[in-house]
Structures are given as C-alpha cells and as structure tokens.
Amino acid sequence: MTSLNPADSRPLYQQLAAALRDRITSGDLQPGARFPSEADLASQYDTSRNTVRLALDALRNEGLIVSQQGRGTFVRSAPPTRYYASLTGSRAQRLEAERQRDTFTQQIERQGRTARQVSTVEVVPADAEIARHLNMSAGTTVAVRRRVMYADNEPLQLGDSYYPIDIVQDSKIMNPADVVEGTDQVLEDLGHTPTRYEDEITWRMPTVDEVAKLHLGPGIPLGRLLRTSFDQNDLPIEVYVVLLPGDRHVLLYEVEA
Amino acid sequence: MTSLNPADSRPLYQQLAAALRDRITSGDLQPGARFPSEADLASQYDTSRNTVRLALDALRNEGLIVSQQGRGTFVRSAPPTRYYASLTGSRAQRLEAERQRDTFTQQIERQGRTARQVSTVEVVPADAEIARHLNMSAGTTVAVRRRVMYADNEPLQLGDSYYPIDIVQDSKIMNPADVVEGTDQVLEDLGHTPTRYEDEITWRMPTVDEVAKLHLGPGIPLGRLLRTSFDQNDLPIEVYVVLLPGDRHVLLYEVEA
DNA sequence: TTGTTGGTGTTGTACCAACAACTTCTATGT
C-alpha cells in the first residue's frame, strides 16, 4: 500500500489524481500502457473504489486516460493529433494552395488518407451572428451548405457555409454534390472573387449532438472557426463556420509583421 | 415525483441529465436561476442523490450549470465572453498596433479595464517542443519569461516566452519588471527585428493547476497559442506560448487571399 | 447598532454494497 502525504489537505481523490498524473508524466506509465484496475488502485492507496473513480474522472476529463468497459483503463497514446493544417497566411508562395482551401479532399489525401464528405443544402433565415457577418438584418434568408467531413471513415469536422441567397441562386453551390473545384472558384465565376478573410476562433465544450456526430471522446473540446470571406469590393460573400475536435486538429497561421 | 420514460434504455443518470438539459434549453429554468437542490431532484425523480450527482456532473462538464458549496446550483448565465481580441493579420494599417502586441496592458486599457501582470524569469532546459521551434537540440538552456496577466484583478491568461539565452543575456528581458515598450522592441534593439510569426493553435481541457491559476469554471477548455517569431534573417528568436480560457477569449486573424 | 452564535440547508468528500455490461481466456464437449 502506497500512502499519500497526510499533511496534504486537499481532498483524497485530488491527491490521488495528482499522484497518478505524475506517474504518467514521469514516464512510469507509458502512453498506451494499461492502467492498474480500479480495485488495484483502491487497495494500493488504501481507499475506496469510489474515490478512485473520482480521481480517474479527473484524469479522463484532462484527456490523459481512456477507459473501456470490460477491458480496462489505458494511458492515452501520444496525442492522436492527426494534424490537419488548414489555414495559411498571406505569403505569396502559398497563394495557389490557398485558392483551394475549400477542397478538403486534397488536404486529406495529401496526408495519405481517404476523404469523404456528406453535404446538404438548405435555405434558412440567418441568425443574429451570421447576419452580422454578412452585413444583413437577422432573419434574412440565406443558403447554407452543411458538410460532415470524414477522413478514413472517421468524422473529422463539421462545416457550415452561409451565402447571401441572391449571389448563389441557381449556382453549383446550391447542389449538394461535391464542388470539386472549390466553392471559392464558383464564387469567382459568379463575379465575386474572394480577396480577404476575417477569422474568429473560439473554443468550448461540445453539446451531446456534437459528441454523437463527431464521435467525440470525453474531455475533448471543440474549436470553432468562423471565417468571413470578402470579395473584390470588400463585400461579405460567405460565412464559413467549422467545428474542429481538439484531439484531431491544429490550426496554423503565418503572419507578416 | 416525475418519472422518466421506462422504455428509455439509457442509464438513469443520462436520462436525468437529458431531462434537466431540456428544462434549461426550453427556458423553464432561466439563466442565473437557482437549480433544484440535489435532494429535491432525488425525490422528484425517485432516485438516489448519487445518480443525481452523476447527471449534474454531465451538465457541469457541458458548462450549462455551476455549483457553489453551501449556496446551491445555478443555471449558468449568458456566456460572459469578455472578449479579448488579440491577434491581427498583415494589413498595412495594423502595423503600428502590431508592433506593440506584447503590451498586454494597452489592449486591456483600451477596453476600459485595468491590467496587471506578474512576471518571473528563469533559465531552464528547453523541452522537445520549444527546442524544435527554436531550431536547437532539446535540453539546450533557454531563458523563459513567465507571466500571469490580469484584467480587473481576474486572471485572464498565462503566457510563457522562451528566448535563446545568447540573444537576451543581460537584456531587459531577463528582468522580471514590466517591459513597457514591449519585448519586440527590445529584441529589435538587440539587432533581431521580428519580421514574421508562425502561429499554432490548439485547444484542450485544463489541468487542475491551470484551473486554480486561471480561476476556471467547470467545463471551460483552454486555447493554446504557440507563436514563433523570426527575425530579419529568418532565424527563430522567440517562442511565445499563451493559454487562453475559452470563456474569455476570441482570437482574430485577418488573411489576404 | 453591532457582533456573535447557532440552526438549517446546501454542495463536497468518502465510504460501503450489489449488480449489470462487457472482454478475455480457459475448459469442456462435440
């Protein structure tokens, strides 16, 4: 039995969580390694299984461990950051790639994975946020193209694109089929060339719906990127909102001083 | 006693969480409203306090409710998004402001709030990630300037700046006192003018330490921005890692196509 | 008026017990 420091006034389960966290970060328990069972930990640290579970809850919420009913608990293997670099800055040599930012497929296949998308198109009234970014009044009808994007048949991100209805009416964008040349190209063909983007990045915990749709594990937050595209006349022509699970993404920006 | 649907095969605590979630989203329980006590809920839904707590844990993790020992549980009031816009893109008119990106104080005071910083300076071996970005081998000693930044006496963010030791030795940067002109200016005076930044943005749940240092509520994820600065010779001169609580920040970027 | 005390109600911590659900492996039988 390994005892915890009695001078420590923190709750037992927090002390236990800290001790176990150390065993992970110190390398005593390697990524992928099997964790001692709850019963083992309870007897090792001379406490109850209940308290052990409270400690494990904390580690689970930090994303350090994962549990599987019937199999055991394991140290999460090296952050599965599958790494999807999505956004470049303004350097000249990135221009060509940037023109194809909407072709999610290319980005994934460049990483040697198979991409798949499921799209739907709707016409809905704009909520306050979308309307503000498109510089219209709330409730104005807009076209929205909703996509679920998969890599290797695992859901990777959820993306909704909003367009003023008068711009995309009767265009390819209203067709749920994949737009292989990228929506930016379509917008350019319609006389609205995207020349500038404004990005807002926030992060929060997912709702239950999002957990189901994105196959999220516990303790995985969502990043949210809202990108507003402006055309050659500096008019907003698209609002793109994408939700990115924190265990699979890194956003990259390059900024000139 | 309000009973749950017996045909629902989900665990009781999940059904209960769903029922309570509905009462919040439907407006039955308004933001800021007091939640029924755990004992009340247990008798209302004819279950044990243990199960009620599991349900409340779920709602807490989603950020829907907050509990205070001795006072009760409350529906979280509208997100306090205090909004701290931190990062600009490359537009020419932003250049002047950009030169002062490190002067956190100015950004906060522009919002009519009072800023405060606590800084410490250490010399430590670089971990693998920092070393990679500074293009050195892991373990090389670097100077690190750690800051806790407050707005209106509430902690707002944690920022660590890493510098190659040979560049900042004997400079103002090694002094824990505030660098009013901004560290970029100091680096420029030392012959290394920052000309380009590379940003990596990720998000995850906080550790218990971070919860304490940043006064984080439950269910609030952390954003992490890692910015590498390059000088006029394209040499990395600084790695800045800042942790941003999700309920108080929005990151803004502007990108030219 | 002010301060203190104590009672009541709340959430937090810690323990115990039992069974369900699931995985893995072993033993058994065909």
Next chain:
DNA sequence: ACATAGAAGTTGTTGGTACAACACCAACAA
C-alpha cells in the same frame, strides 16, 4: 479441430450512509 459455455476480471450503474465545508439567516447579547 472447432465451437460453445462458463469463469474470472474489468469498468459502468445504482442504491445507500455519514460527515465536512460552507452560506445564509434569525435570534440573541454586548
């Protein structure tokens, strides 16, 4: 050899109890 059944071990769920820690308020005393 192969399939099946069952045992053993694991996490998940649900119930219970007791006390600690804290907030709030009313009653009382100085």
